[in-house]
Amino acid sequence: MAATFILRTDKTEGDATLFVRIQSRTPKINIRVSTGLEVDIEAWNKSLTSAKALTAFRKEEGKGKGKELYQKLDAISALIDSLIAEGIELTTEIVKSRMNDIVYAEQIEAEKKRQQEEAERLAAEQATNLNGFIEQYINECETGKRKKKGGTLNISPGTIKSYKGFKAQFDLYQTERFKVIDFDDVTVEFYNxxxxxxxxxKYSPNTVARMIKILKTICYAAENLKLIDASNIRTGFEVVYRDVDNVYLTEERIQQLYDLDLSNRPAWDKVRDVFVVGCLTGQRVSDYKRINAKMIVRLTDGHDYIKLKQEKTGNIVYIPLDDRVKAIIDKNGGAMPKVHDQKINDYIKDIGEHLKWTETVAIEEQKGSMEYTANKRFCDMLKTHTCRRSLATNMYKAGSSLSSIMAITGHANEQQLKTYLKLNEAEKSMLAMKDKYFTKLKVAK
Structure with a gap:
């Protein structure tokens, strides 16, 4: 057993938080993590004096007693042993996250029961007004009653979070306008x-567009129940996304990042590995972070591919396996290093600065109705989504067709994909030079 439980306090009475200490020689682990479980200090210390005392403590029933406590501690021990056996690299964040399912099992179960009861109540009493329907719609997404288009996949947590964000703004709108919006009030005047x-x-144009799109989605669902005629919404509620000026990594910079020696910076090294894999696979961060050796398949053309089911869409894509991706997978024991999205966003900027990717880039931005040009350093604009843009743009520069790029990225249509192609005017002109029309001309060199 790799886990032991300790108190980190000088007090001799009262309550204190138990910590789990995880020690292992192979793999090498030595971390301490708060369990969040409170224990009576005197009773705990007494239980450690002998095997008989420990047995007695483990049998004590009642809230805050040893029996209930050790049910959770034994489950935590088993969890940690299982994670180590699976070869998962343990960090404080991973252990804490997985322990919470055990420590707060009762609260989690109570919340699930509450959601189920709420769903049953809403199902029994179909909402007939817009605010009630929005609440019901989100609840059905949370409980899995409402599925993605196609009817087999659950709505993703990220999408549900967006729906809740829309509801908060819709509620605030009604409060500030001193009115309640019902189905009949959803007019073009309301839209404007x-x-x-x-x-x-001061929301960005794309945030505004996302809010309008969610409203339209919910209204279409209400239309299926004949609660609203959404014809004016279909034609009059324009969803206007703005093409955001984001940077991408060229093939040369991806190679420079891959070749960078970060053996003395293990945190940067993990982020670099994940980021390079993202740039060479073109997936969303939720997908490229979980790429592993088990996804590698060989197709009938004799080449190796990564077979990946995209988390957001459920689409299966086959990504040609780049040698650098294979090397990174092997280097990290068959999987991606465990690192949070925010750490990727933070550290990749530092790595970019270290590589002297500090040239100034002029970016057109908009907050609310105000448009302006912001000058930013290239490195400061790097983030998890840069990877997806990088592969799409580099494939396009290399002459790949939009349909070929879509086969890898999983974009639903060319219009969506085109927003990812981040070429400046000079790069666009150099691509045009390769066109058959221009190859017929004599161009000065």
Whole structure:
């Protein structure tokens, strides 16, 4: 057993938090993590004096007693042994996250029961007004009653979070406008006023567009139940996404990043490995972070591919296996290093600065109705989504067709994909030079 439980306090009475200490020689682990479980200090210390005392403590029933406590501690020990056996690299964050399912099992179960009861109540009493339907719609997404288009996959947690964000803004709009919006009030006049409300809050154009898109999605669902005629919404509620000026890594910079010696910076090294894999596979961060050796398959053309089911869409894509991706997978024991998205966003900027990717880039930005040009360093614009843009752009520069790129990235249509192609005017002109028309001309060198 790799886990032992300790108190880290000088007090001799009262309650204190138990910590789990995880020690292992192979693999090498030595970390301490708070379990979040409180224990009576005197009773705990007494239980450690002998095997008989420990047995007695483990049998004590009642809230805060040893029997209930050790049920959780034994489950935590078994969990840690299982994680080590699976070869998962343990960090404080991973252990804490997985322990919470045990420590707060009762609360989690109670919340699930509450959601189920709420879903049953809403199902029994179909909402007939817009605010009630929005609440019901989100609840059905959370409980799995409402599925993605196609009817087999659950709505992703990220999408549900977006729905809740929309509901919060919709509620605030009604509060500030001193009115309650029902189905009959969803007119073009409302659309224009709701957009103005969001723009006054200084939300970006794409945030406003996302809010309008969610509203339309919910109204279409209500239309299926004949609660609203959504014809005016279908034609009059324009969803206007702005092409965001984001940078991408060229093939040369991806190779420079891959070749960088970070053996003395293990945190940077993990982020670099994950980021390079992202740039060479073109997936969303939720997908490229979980790429592993088990996903590698050989197709009938004799080449190796990564077979991946995309988390957001459920689509299966086959990504040609780059040698650098294979090397990174092997280097990390058959999987990606465990690192949080925010750490990737933070450290990749530092790594970019270390590589002197500090040239100034002029970016057109908009907050609310105000448009302006912001000058930013290239390295400061790097983030998890840069990877997806990098592969799409590099494939396009290399002459790949949009359909070929879509086969890898999983984009639903060319219009979506085109927003990812981040070429400046000079790069676009150099691509045009390769066109058959220009190859017929005599161009000065």
């Amino acid at each position: 006023d709701f957009r103005s409300f969001l723009e006054d809050k």
